[in-house]
Amino acid sequence: MKLLDVANLDAGYGATTVLRGIGFEVDEGGVTTLLGANGAGKTTTLRAICGLCRRTGEIRLRGERVDTLSTERIARRGVAHVPDGRGTFMELTVEENMRLGAYTRTDQQVRPDFERMFGYFPKLRQRFRQQAGTLSGGEQQMLAIARALLLSPKLLLLDEPSFGLAPMIVREIFEIMRRVNAEEGTGILVVEQNANLALSFADQAYLLETGRIVMAGPAADIGRDPAVRRAYLGY
């Protein structure tokens, strides 16, 4: 059974259909990446999984249909989304943002998990009482990821985690995502403009073009494909 199994997914906004019958999978403990140009439908795919846009089709989380659930119920099933623009609660403090990440949890591990997040992102400890809106872009991305991880998710959705960040910060963030994936077994679905980065991080890759999947396979194979290299990797 796959962690996430998407089939025949159509999605869009209002009268506009963005995705046309796409299907893809994320393995238990695996990392899948969706590649594609601007406007191919990458962000829409993540939004469709979370119920943030109009969608029809089958979306299964560990075999159970989640495509008719509301966004908050999908979150409660263990899907955490680091959205486009990071979704930070700018007016609230770093601490409050983190507490909100753990909103659905009733277990006693929340405080220890805060410490785990400080281990990943020591900056967050320094900024703990600060208003989140005052954080730098990189710190906000770290906060967004910490908030998502505090849900203690089965599946983590990342929308362009490298966007607008310095290369060093991007490396750091991907290194931590790799650790989370290895240590916690959290499945990850990542959408990236930076195809090189994404292919080196993922084990499965799908290529999205104008709302359709045009290529699928192990990330290493996709990275060797001449057409992909020309169009997305720049060499």
Place this chain on the structure above:
Amino acid sequence: MDALLHQLLSGIASGGIYAAVALALVMIYQATHHVNFAQGEMATLSTYLALTLIQVGAPYWVAFVVTVVLSFGIGVVIERVLLRPMHGAPVLASVGIFIGLLLIFNALTGAIWGYLTQQFPSPFGDAHILGGYVSPHELGATAITLVVLLLVWAFFRFTKLGLAMRAAAYNPVSSRLVGIDVGWMLALGWGLAAAIGAIAGMMIAPVVFLDPNMMGGILLYAFAGALLGGITSPLGAVIGGFLVGIIENIGGAYIVGTELKLTLALIIIVAILIIRPSGLLGRTIVSRV
């Protein structure tokens, strides 16, 4: 000098009421970006409920608690039934709903309880204390208002539900992504605002007497207070409410006369909108991208 002190204390007492109503307005404004014009009339209805409970023999504080709980429920039901379908509707449609609610509540209280002015009891007696500067009711009402404001603050600051309600108001999409049921948070906000309004109504009724239009003027003062403090800031609304109470009493006594007191509220509203639309403590979000 004595008279001035007296006006000042009275101003603080009525300011507390305006602060409470202003807080109710700001709570709904923050969550929905609409001003609930019916906030005052809802409070009037609640006060009549309390009066009826007292008239059928309930002790004052029992009536008080029951009224607060009922008002909370009414607020929740209004949000769920009337406003939820309006989600995403144009602004004017929502304004229409609020004005409609105002008229409905006003007519409803008139139809049920009549338009005659009625006395509403105070739980604090009417002995003269502090040399007659301030009545026991003013003192008691101010204390109750302060306790309510403090409880509301503590609820939003320290509880998980309060945090979730703030989050839902600031950023509904992110809130849903962390598993918060934003729709219910809105309904709870309405319930809380209605409960706060009910307390304000019960505290002001012994002073201004109870009739279906009792809260009309008070809503205007409260709105002036909310704007003065900054409609995006709960703390600002509270401070603004107290300031308006003081300005109203002192201005009414020494500058414009009692008959023109309400004009002061309008002057404050217009002046704030011209000079500093964000109010004293209006939110300036610091953000970097």
